[in-house]
Amino acid sequence: MKIMGIVNVTPDSFSDGGQFVEAERAIAHGVDLVAAGAAILDVGGESTRPGAEPVAEAEELRRVVPVLEGLSDVGATLSIDTSKAAVARAALQAGATLVNDVTALRGDDAMAEVVASGGADVCLMHMRGEPHTMQRDPRYEDVVSEVVAFLEERLALAVSAGIAEERVLLDPGIGFGKTPEHNLTLLRRLDAIVALGRPVVVGTSRKSFLVRVAGVDRDEARLAGTIATNVLALQRGASVFRVHDVAPVATALRVAAATLGAPWPGPTTTS
Numbered sequence: 075m076k077i078m079g080i081v082n083v084t085p086d087s088f089s090d091g092g093q094f095v096e097a098e099r100a101i102a103h104g105v106d107l108v109a110a111g112a113a114i115l116d117v118g119g120e121s122t123r124p125g126a127e128p129v130a131e132a133e134e135l136r137r138v139v140p141v142l143e144g145l146s147d148v149g150a151t152l153s154i155d156t157s158k159a160a161v162a163r164a165a166l167q168a169g170a171t172l173v174n175d176v177t178a179l180r181g182d183d184a185m186a187e188v189v190a191s192g193g194a195d196v197c198l199m200h201m202r203g204e205p206h207t208m209q210r211d212p213r214y215e216d217v218v219s220e221v222v223a224f225l226e227e228r229l230a231l232a233v234s235a236g237i238a239e240e241r242v243l244l245d246p247g248i249g250f251g252k253t254p255e256h257n258l259t260l261l262r263r264l265d266a267i268v269a270l271g272r273p274v275v276v277g278t279s280r281k282s283f284l285v286r287v288a289g290v291d292r293d294e295a296r297l298a299g300t301i302a303t304n305v306l307a308l309q310r311g312a313s314v315f316r317v318h319d320v321a322p323v324a325t326a327l328r329v330a331a332a333t334l335g336a337p338w339p340g341p342t343t344t345s
């Protein structure tokens with residue numbers, strides 16, 4: 075079980091320090107997340123939020139490479155959150171060992187080869203549609219079986235492209251082309267994805283469905299909802315928890331794991 079801390083590298087419109095300040099700030103944030111309990115840092119230079127505009131390859135490279143280099147000896151696994159093969163290739167050279175591809179190798183024909191030849195781990199995530207349109211009336215006959223079938227198919231494709239099965243992680247893609255009800259159903263039935271035999275990554279952190287479900291639009295609702303869903307995902311067999319607020323989620327998961335009698339990395343005091 076591991077916490078994946080989110081390190082977003084996006085331009086700061088309030089600072090005139092430019093590129094250097096942006097990278098320095100992201101590196102400092104990554105160091106803080108590791109101190110708070112993150113074993114993986116997921117570095118991303120392009121938002122996949124609903125409605126987000128794509129970022130050009132050169133700009134994405136400019137954002138993420140200095141940050142990965144700056145974090146290379148921080149003591150965490152480095153993950154690159156990208157669907158572009160060139161960005162993944164540069165990231166692996168800069169110290170990343172995990173490619174977190176929200177398109178599950180569909181976004182760039184060269185991605186599978188980059189992952190295979192780089193000997194990297196890869197997270198394959200389910201997404202219905204494209205980020206800028208995916209939240210327009212998503213529909214499924216049966217969301218659980220459709221997500222499971224998709225992940226099974228992408229896992230088989232990855233293996234046939236030369237990626238070792240042991241290197242693949244799977245993710246239901248909470249919030250990616252799904253209604254709040256779809257997200258809740260997938261979290262409730264996470265066991266169906268765990269049954270595919272690969273570690274499952276869950277990303278609910280601060281997502282807007284939490285506000286809809288909680289019925290309270292405050293930052294505390296996003297954090298409380300993030301904690302609730304991650305604790306239940308732990309109980310349902312998830313292995314990797316992708317979050318912004320590492321310290322409170324780490325505490326909640328440590329207590330939840332102790333309650334379940336499940337192992338949790340790091341010190342647990344019960345006496």
Ligand code: HH2
Pocket residue numbers: 080082118120121122123124155174175176197199245247248275276277278279316
């Ligand atoms: N969610 C986001 C981005 N990457 N990767 C995985 N494997 N699973 C997720 O659920 C996931 C992901 C959401 O991205 P964005 O809206 O850009 O926000 P942030 O990166 O701050 O979470």
